[in-house]
Amino acid sequence: MPVLTLDELREHARQRLPGPVWDFIEGGSGDEHTLRAGEAAYRELCLRPRVLVDVADPDCALELLGTPLASPFGVAPMAYHRLVHPQGETATAEGTARAGALLVVGMFASRPLEDIASAGGPRWLQVYWLRRRDALAGLVDRAEAAGFGALMLTVDAPQVARRRRDVRNAFALPADVTAVNLDPGLTERTHRATAGSSGIEAHAREQFDPTLTWDDLSWLRERTRLPLVLKGVLTAEDARIAVECGVDALVVSNHGGRQLDRAVPALQALPEVVASVPESCPVLIDGGVRSGADAAIALALGARAVLVGRPVLWGLAHAGAEGVGQVLGLLRSELLETMALSGCPSLAGLGPTAVSRRPPLRDHPWPPSHGEPSRTASTTSGGLR
Ligand SMILES: Cc1cc2nc3c(=O)[nH]c(=O)nc-3n(C[C@H](O)[C@H](O)[C@H](O)COP(=O)(O)O)c2cc1C
Ligand SMILES: CC(C)CC(=O)C(=O)O
Numbered sequence: 001m002p003v004l005t006l007d008e009l010r011e012h013a014r015q016r017l018p019g020p021v022w023d024f025i026e027g028g029s030g031d032e033h034t035l036r037a038g039e040a041a042y043r044e045l046c047l048r049p050r051v052l053v054d055v056a057d058p059d060c061a062l063e064l065l066g067t068p069l070a071s072p073f074g075v076a077p078m079a080y081h082r083l084v085h086p087q088g089e090t091a092t093a094e095g096t097a098r099a100g101a102l103l104v105v106g107m108f109a110s111r112p113l114e115d116i117a118s119a120g121g122p123r124w125l126q127v128y129w130l131r132r133r134d135a136l137a138g139l140v141d142r143a144e145a146a147g148f149g150a151l152m153l154t155v156d157a158p159q160v161a162r163r164r165r166d167v168r169n170a171f172a173l174p175a176d177v178t179a180v181n182l183d184p185g186l187t188e189r190t191h192r193a194t195a196g197s198s199g200i201e202a203h204a205r206e207q208f209d210p211t212l213t214w215d216d217l218s219w220l221r222e223r224t225r226l227p228l229v230l231k232g233v234l235t236a237e238d239a240r241i242a243v244e245c246g247v248d249a250l251v252v253s254n255h256g257g258r259q260l261d262r263a264v265p266a267l268q269a270l271p272e273v274v275a276s277v278p279e280s281c282p283v284l285i286d287g288g289v290r291s292g293a294d295a296a297i298a299l300a301l302g303a304r305a306v307l308v309g310r311p312v313l314w315g316l317a318h319a320g321a322e323g324v325g326q327v328l329g330l331l332r333s334e335l336l337e338t339m340a341l342s343g344c345p346s347l348a349g350l351g352p353t354a355v356s357r358r359p360p361l362r363d364h365p366w367p368p369s370h371g372e373p374s375r376t377a378s379t380t381s382g383g384l385r
Pocket of ligand 1: 078154308309
């Protein structure tokens, strides 16, 4: 039976993975409020389809920071793919390359960068700011040598948030899953949970540098010729500073609800970030994208591309490279269908007027007063406000 929805893949993955690994992937921080709100934000919006437009040949290819992509989808950086499949990131890279999507490899990848690069698809590297600046520098040099197209610095994790599922499960990495691109001394702590802390949280508290400020960015900016992308920006204020600091692109993200609980949903933050940066600074988004229609909504509100996290791990757990290809292929075909049925055959045609906020039910007078101007005309007829 072919897999028709991401939810089906999720269920296959849930059945296959050990409970604590499933919880590590699916879980969020705190009360998981932001985790739930991230997906729900997409359900609050609707598409405003236009009709009688030639949609015989919808096209969703694009170029992002010089990287050509078959669709505006990328794999969000995620640690330790070998937790869900023995081939880990090399299988993810194969599936992503076949789909012509972007792969953002995590600093805590469980396969060597050079092996991942051999799949040949478009790839960027994500890093955290470690106390050991030499380890960060070494990775940047390797990424350049291995043909990575950009460097993404995650800035929403001065420390890793408490994720209660992981604390309850005393989650720690199995001995055969490690961040192989870093010196073993740096990652040894991930294998040991202690009372009240998962191995991952304890490791990050030791290794992540919480003193990082905007002033430090110049070190990284000068260290690499690669475009620099900041991941984890949620406000217009920070977006403006990032551009002043020479950042080339932004990812609007709350880390999939895994860092600050009660942080604003990424979709809600997107318009203010887009409005505060120049056109030359692409804005990406991640968190809660579960269908091509979700992606269409984010693109209409100004995202240049959409990163997808957990669903890619569901596909990887289910069927390795093939499963990753299924996830990205499904999203691309759903997006193309949404574009065709909305009367938007090109990404350029997807703008804010393609989206409308779903008005609360009480705003629909019933029975309708035909001929009377609708009380809700302003919310239903002019796109998103
Ligand atoms: C298992 C897992 C590991 C992650 N590891 C990282 C990481 O190493 N670096 C990072 O910047 N974000 C990491 N993230 C966050 C993702 O990049 C992304 O922001 C989030 O998963 C997007 O939400 P989604 O899963 O709803 O698509 C991780 C997410 C998950 C689920
Ligand atoms: C190793 C972790 C810090 C990876 C991460 O960012 C996450 O689990 O969300």
